[in-house]
Amino acid sequence: MSAFFIEGRDFELFVDAVIGARRVVGPVAKRTKFVYAELESAEELRLDFDVTILPPKKVFFPPSQDLVRFSDGVVGGCIDPVETVLLGVHFYDVKGIDMTDFLFRERNEDWNYLAQREATTIVASSIQSISPRAFWSSVGAEVEPQGHDAFLTKVNGGYLFETRTPKGEALLGYGSFREATDAEVGAAALANAAAMKQCPERLDYPSEAIAEKVRDSFGDVAMWDELAKDCFSCGSCNTVCPTCYCFDVRDAWNLDQASGTRTRYWDACLTREFATVTMAGGGTENFREHHSARFRHRFMRKAAYLNEKLGGPACTGCGRCSQACTADIADPVRVITHIMEVSS
Amino acid sequence: MAKPTLAFFDFASCEGCQIEFTNYGDAATLELLKHVDVVEFREAMTETTGGRIDIALVEGSFTREADRARLQDIRHRARVVIAYGACACTGGINALKNHQDDFAEYVYGEHATMPHLESGTARPISAAIKVDYEVPGCPISKDELLLVLSNLLHGTEHVTPPYPVCVECKRRETVCRYDEGDHCMGQVARAGCGAPCPADGIPCEACRGFVDDANLTALEKVLMERAGFSQKRAVGKSRMFTANLRS
Amino acid sequence: MSCEHHGHDNLFLPREARILHTHRPTASEKHFTLQLADGAPLEFAPGQILEVGVMGYGEIPIGLASSPTRTGTFDIVVRTVGRVSTAINEKEVGDSLWIRGPLGHGFDLDSLKGHDVLIVAGGIGLCPTRSLIQYIEDRRDEFGRFLLFYGARDPLQLLFTEDRLHWRASGDVEYFETVDRADASWTGNVGVITTLFKKVQLLPETRVVICGPPIMFEFVIKELDRLGIVRENIFVDLERRMKCGVGKCGHCQINDKYCCIDGPVFTFSEIQELEEAI
Amino acid sequence: MLHDVNINVHHLTRVEGHGNIVVNVTDGTVEQCEWQVPEAPRFFEAMVRGRHYSEVARITSRICGICAVGHTLASVKATEAALGIEVTEQTKKLRSLLKHAENFDSHVLHVYVLVAPDLLGAPSVFPLIETHGEVVARALRLKRLAHEWGSAIGGRTTHPTTVIPGGFAKLPTVKELEALREKILAAVPDLEATLDTIAALAPKIPAFDRPTEYMAVSSASEYGLYDGEAVETVLADGDRARYAVDDYRTFTNEYMTAQSTAKFTKNRLDSYAAGALARFNVNYEMLRPEAKAAAERLGLEPVCTNPYMNTVAQVVEVVHSAYEGLRLLDELIESGIADEGIVQPTRFASGASAVEVPRGILFHEYEYDAEGMCVRANCIIPTNQNHGNIQRDFDALLPRLLAEGISEDDMRLRFEMLVRAYDPCISCSTHYVDVEFVR
């Protein structure tokens, strides 16, 4: 596909034109942070965001999503995708989306996710500001971001718009784009490379070595207990993670007490009851009773179990978990580095 | 089938949880009243029934021995007793005084020992009678109360989320209080409220009580290290709505 | 319904199943015979599971308790333990349940065929194995010797009274049963299930299926080790919290295995390295 | 005339909190005529000691779930006075707007749900769903509006979240304010209909005059609810007196008698009244024209000395709050909402405040130590202030009712209606204890 250029002042017009035609979701400010939200006008768009509180997966896999509706013996599905342009996704979040795409597709295709995913055009964007806990330049560096339709890079005077798919090309019609010059393409490449150098944290170990070492550390209970000592089992690290996709399913009746919904909610394997079952006679059994067992499970999943399926850690280096963890113990860089250096 | 009967009772409390019951709005209230018959609600109605009731909603703390008989009468008459609101579930804010020994003197001075001022420790309703369900919160979440009632109407139990408030806070993408230099107790507080407080820019005060296995040691550490509290304030912090749950 | 189905299968959309027959073997269990409302047959393998639900209450994983060789209908046995199981067990003949499935991997029939088979079932673990028991009975000549050990806490907890009478009399199965605690009426074996091993001679090539409470596994495995039965030939049926049954929700994960799609039947060799398994 | 009366209303219904009415007349001699309050005491002033200033309003809000907004505002204002915090104009406007929401909310609830059944001869609002469906639906609509209004500014109405010392933890957006403005405008027909209903029922309001002293927060620029520089009182003859808020102890005069344990208040007379009627009498000139017109229509004029008319004064205030709310909204929408941050303390000392809640004036006072921890607190709640006045009304009412020769049942209803008219909020039981009166 090819590269186009749009002037800064035309860019806003472009965004407004897309908003006029489709639902557009992009990063906006929320108090002192950023979130993805449906845009009402180009003014709200903040492409200078560092990282959003929740990853863009919420567009396809929302925190709560109805799966089935029922009413008087009639039961039906609720898959109801809306044509959407997801504008302004950093490359590490594109990698996160690649992973959830794979995970919701493998073995049993979950159209409750995939339908909205297919109805969405993703425009990735260059990183203009960097979150203090980011380590995306190093983790899983061999895994290339895939699932985007265009890539937007801020360069002097405007934006370079590189289309990757026909879906991305289809957006060209909404703005005054012209073919980019080699100089503009070069400037964009430089800007993107420069951002990689500024990433503040690094996890510089090969994915395979990480998978092996982390898996081997499973039995080091004392180490995991120590690492998880301050864990609240609050699940924040799970909930903000672009590659976490566990959920709970609950039913509820509507006010009429006859109809209702079966809904899935994001769940978190760090929370206490996640693996608890009720036994005959009323007792319960928790297969990951101690919070350190749950803490360990998260790292096993990210760094070992899924690593083998995904070809790299199930971690994009976004640093959201590091930031979200009030006890500041969830940072994959610190935990994995500790395992790589300390555990034998 | 006759509609189940619903009765409201109150003890030491601010009655705010009853008020929440009036806040459903016209459509929802009228719909709800198609499914239950409100038979006693002292604050809103004169009618009473001395007889059996299906669901008794009890608000407020048990603070005086004198209230025991009234509670036992409610238990006796009701098929299901629901303690609702922090006061009823844990003692709530009333329990703050349980850590003081001079509260009566402070408010009433030399008159503090008058017999009608008898107010021992503020205790949950369950200290006096068996309670079937608890709807925590100060005030209750009126949406959750609806879920509880809806489940009861279908002969089953609403499941209060066992995880802490952070889960709901993150799900709604609230800026964490700690990220704005504030403090919060959402990491140890029981969820189910939908985390309105952090979303409105104030800390979670754990008005719904603690989750099981709450890591209070880590909470104190985080309050000191991240919110800059003195040790004294960090230790005292979790004694606001949860005074009865602390030593 | 206002929402579109989008032309793809919704993994979560349940099918209606009518209750044709019910039976209460014990105070807490209910045995249902079901048929899909659209009349279609349910195709499944022994050891597979269903997600069974009541709309408004939820869905739970339940093992199929009849053999696919007995067509037209299928059985489940549900023990009342909590919210959903209670709602299911309140349903009567003529009511509907909503099911998804069959889900998961059943027993590896290829590995069992042509060999001696021992089934060790504890408590409600008899339900999913009943599917296999019936299957072996119906295809008896495809298997070698067939032994069944069944243990319950006390005589009141014993399931499938009719089946047990039949097994006792049947020449197709060598049936042994025991209770942990006897009552006045009980004349049979008393003691934990491993006490039954004294009663038989087993070849090391015997294929063994274990299904029951986690605590039971450990002791049964010790006996099997003693008999020299290799762990590749031991099959276990595991239970975990489960929300989707299709390998997404994460609840049933045992290290890197999903109980729902990699199991619920595993060979013991597969899971013995998984520290979270038992 | 009845010679023997035995009225014993245990836990009067349709009031917030628990109160008893006991009237005993034997052979024409009054033996007992009392308004008693057996509410369980809750000791808030003791409980806030040792708490950080940011937590104090969150605790004192729990004094009362009905006037939680008022308690929060009074508490925050007193804390700000103690900490030397001067809040911005925008904060003041938003708080006023929130205060109006509470006044509107509480009055709608009181008039429709607690008082109207008396006037319509029903035991409660529930049977009215059948007989007066439209009135109930209207009441619920207005109630929902009030709740949405309060929530838009305060986060929620029971124990508001956003009001903190120094400003707002979360500000509404202009868009939200515009939506709110539309909702209030859309409720104007319901307000008109409310006036129709009350005008039709007004003849059923008992006639009973007993002049007393009326006390309210007063402001030179508005009908002081949230804001006001002083407290003013007016007597039946129009004689006025004005006091500084900081001197609240000198004009509330909490006192205890040898036989009584309740903290009473009094000022120029041996009791005074606070609440909607008192505010109406003190601040009539500051009412919105729409509210003045409503008063005229309902036959309410200052200085009104019939305590039963408090309900009518509440209806007038509902109209006032709606239009005053619209005015504040217009100003805020016009100026836009600025993120001004939270004003920080400049000192740690003591300070007092007065705010009008639906039932009267609320005084809060706190003292903080150098770490911002509360060392001393005092709260005087309106129902406490009205308590003495209710008893004086009882004393004057009984002989008149005896002279009227009405039945004991009617007599009980008149006493109940009198208490309800005050809309007492007994759950605000910071100082409350059983009361016995000395005569």
Ligand SMILES: Cc1cc2nc3c(=O)[nH]c(=O)nc-3n(C[C@H](O)[C@H](O)[C@H](O)COP(=O)(O)OP(=O)(O)OC[C@H]3O[C@@H](n4cnc5c(N)ncnc54)[C@H](O)[C@@H]3O)c2cc1C
């Ligand atoms: C593979 C498999 C096969 C099973 N086969 C049978 C069977 O044939 N008959 C039978 O009676 N039971 C069977 N169970 C157990 C049955 O699923 C649980 O008893 C049931 O989930 C309890 O749900 P509840 O809502 O009644 O209990 P609650 O205690 O109210 O459970 C609440 C939620 O917790 C989860 N949960 C609790 N206990 C379990 C559990 N043991 N397993 C999975 N999730 C749980 C569920 O998500 C449930 O919705 C099987 C479980 C699994 C995993």
Ligand code: SF4
């Ligand atoms: S584990 Fe942490 S850093 Fe890695 S993708 Fe998840 S939230 Fe981001």
Ligand code: SF4
């Ligand atoms: S690691 Fe941190 S964010 Fe994750 S559950 Fe524990 S305390 Fe919460």
Ligand code: SF4
């Ligand atoms: S604001 Fe409070 S509840 Fe929300 S994530 Fe932060 S600590 Fe948890």
